[in-house]
Amino acid sequence: MKKTSDKHYGYAGNILRINLTDNKIWIEPTEKYANRWIGGRAINTWILLNELDPEVKWNDPQNLLTFGVGVLVGTLAPGACRISVDTKNVFNDGIGSANVGGFFGAELKFAGFDNIVISGKAKNPVYIWICNGKIEIRNADSIWGKTTWETEREIRQNLNDEKIRVAAIGPAGENLVKSACIIADRGCAAGGSGCGAVMGSKNLKAIAVRGKRSIEVAQPDRFMIAVDKEMGKINKWQLINEIREKGYYGAMGGRLDSPSWEQGYRPVRNGQDEHWGKDKIAKIAEQEIKKYRKATVACFSCPISCKPWMDIKEGPYKVQGEGWWNNSANSYCTKIDNTNLEAAIYAHLLTNQLGLDGDNAAQAISWAFECYEKGLITKKETDGLELVWGNYQVMIEMLKKLAYREGFGDFLADGALKAAEKLGKNSEKFVIHVKGQDSLDGIRINKGWGFGIILSPVAGRHLRGSLNGFWLRSDRPINSYENVPEDIYYNQKKKAVQDMLGLCSYVYGQTVDDWVELFSSATGRLLSKDELLHIGLQTHNLEKAFNTIHAGFDRNDDYPCKRYYNEPVKSGPYKGEHIDHEIWDRMLDTIYRLHGWDIETGWQTRKGLEKIGLNDIANKLEKENRLK
Secondary structure (H helix, E strand, O other), rough: OOOEOOEEOOOOOEEEEEEOOOEEEEEOOOOOHHHHOOOHHHHHHHHHHHHHOOOOOOOOOOOOOOEEEEEOOOOOOOOOOOOOOOOOOOOOOOEEEEOOOOHHHHHHHHHHOEEEEEEEOOOEEEEEEEEEEEEEEEEOOOOOOOOOHHHHOOOOOOOOOOOOEEEOOHHHHHHHOOOEEEEOOOOOOEEOOHHHHHHHOOOOEEEEEOOOOOOOOOOHHHHHHHHHHHHHHHHOOOOHHHHHHHHHHHHOOOOOOOOEEEEOOOOOOOOOOOOOHHHHHHOOHHHHHHHOOOEEEEEOOOOOEEEEEEEEEOOOOOEEOOOOOOOHHHHHHHOOOOOOOOHHHHHHHHHHHHOOOOOHHHHHHHHHHHHHOOOOOOOOOOOOOOOOOEEEEEEHHHHHHHHOOOOOHHHHOOOOOHHHHOOOOOOHHHOOEEEOOOOOOOOOOOOOHHHHHHHHHHHHHEEEEOOOOOOOOOOOOOOOOOOOOHHHHHHHHHHHHHHHOOOOOOOOOOHHHHHHHHHHHHHHHOHHHHHHHHHHHHHHHHHHHHHHHHOOOOHHHOOHHHHHHHOOOOOOOOOOOOHHHHHHHHHHHHHHHHHEEEEOOEEEEEHHHHHHOOHHHHHHHHHOOOOO
C-alpha cells in the first residue's frame, strides 16, 4: 500500500483487534498485511491460516471472527460496497467465508478501520461500538433475544444517531444454529458457513459503526476518469434501466421466459428435480412480484439499484423490507413446491429478522419435507406439523422453530447432514450438501455452475468461482463440459481479486483491466493484470491449505452429493441430464494440474506452491504432514 506521512491512499490504514475474554483492544497497521495481500478476504484468510490452531473448534473462544473491507470500498468506484467475513466453517471446520454489501463496510472505513479481528468470548452479551476511531465494548443485555431489525433500531435510538450502521445476529446466531448469518443494514446477509453462529458463540450481538473520515485516493483525476469510463459502460448495458426499475429478480431471473427456470439453478422438492411447471412459475414470476415491489434500492456507491423494496400491505403476511432474489425463489418456492408468493416474501424477510441464511435453512427444511413424504418421519417427530409439499404455513413455522431451536427445529439446527446421521434410515442420500454444508443450488444441467460450486473452498457457495449464464462462452451449450476446468480455474482467481477490492458481482461489464486501473489510481500501487490475478491465485491456495490442515479435505470431498451425482433430472427440456462420472474425474485431474496439486489426493504440492511464491505455506503444510 502506498503511504505518505499519515495518509494511506485507498485504505483507512488500521486493523482493529479485540479480545472479548479480557476486553483487550489494540490496533495494528494495515500495511503489515496489505503489501502482500491487498485487502478484504485475502488479509482475513492469511490471519486465520497463520494464527488459528487446527485443534480449535468453531465455537471455541480461541476461534477468530474476521471482517475485511475491500480496498475500493469508501471510494466512488462503481459497486465498491463489499466486506468479507471469514472464520472457521461451522459445518465442517474448513474455511468459513461470507460476503455482504450495503453500507456497513464503507462506514467501517470512514470510522478508521480496514479489518476487524475478534477473538475470545464475552462473559455476558455485548456489542462493539466503533465511532471515528474510538472503540467501546458495551453491554447488550437489553438487545439479546431481539431480532436484527429490533437490534438496529434500539442501538440507533440509544446512541441517538439514525446514520449508525449495524451488523447484527438474530435469535438464530444466539442459539448457535449452524445456518445463522450476520445481517447488515436490515437486509444484507453475510450468509453461509454459519458466521452468525460463530458471532453468537462469542456472546457478540452486534457491531455498530459511525465514521466521518474520508478515504483519499492517490491520483484523483486518473481515478475519476476510470470511474467515468466504468459508468459509461454500465449505462450502456442493455438491461440497466430495467434492473433499476424492477430489481435483479424482476428484470432477469424472475421473467417468465427466463432460461434460469429450465437450466437447473432452481432445485424442486429438495432437488428431486430441476424443472418446475410454467403454471407454477407464473405465480411467482415478475408479473406477480411487481404487485408487491414498491421501489428498488442500492448499496453504497452502486449504480445498479438491484434490490427491490417489498411491501405486503395487508393480510397474515403483512410486512415490508428490502430484498427478493433468485435464491429467495429457490428457498421459499421451488425447494418446497410453494406457489404462495406472499408467504414466500414474508419468509424471506423473516429470515433476515431471525438472522438465518435462507440458502442453508431452506435446504435443511426441504430435506425434512422429503423425509416426511417418504415416511421416515411423522407428525410425532415434527411437533404435529404436516410437512407436505407446498405447505407454506409449515415452512414459516419451521423457520421460527429452527432459529429458536424449538422442538423439531432443534433436530435440524446443526444442518441436514447431521440430522440425517441422527435419523438414519438411509436419509443421508436425500441431503443436498457440499463438504457437509447445506447447499441451495442444482448442479446437474449447467456443468460450469455445478463444478464451481463443488470446488468452492467455502463448500457450495455459487459466487465463489462458478460459471453462470453471463460468464459462459456464447458458443458453448449450458450443459457442456467443454473448457469447464480452465474457466473455473480463471474465475477462482478473478473472484478472489473481486473480494480483495470489495466489488459487487452484480455490476456487469467490468473487466480485470478495469479493476487494475481503479486499484492503481486509488492506491498509487502499480500492479499489472497478471500480478493482481496472481495474488488472487495465491489467496485461493491459502483457503485450500486451510481446508487441508483444519478439515482434512482431499479429492474425495470434491464430488457432488449422492443425489446429484447419481440421479438424473426427471423432467423438462433437460430430462435425463446427469453428471458423467468419468468426465467429472477428468475435470478434477485437469484443474488439479492447473493448480499444481497432486492428482491422486487433491492435496497441494511443494513444487506447485513454490511456483506461485507460497514457500511458507508449503512449509506449514509439511509441518502438519499434509503436503504431497
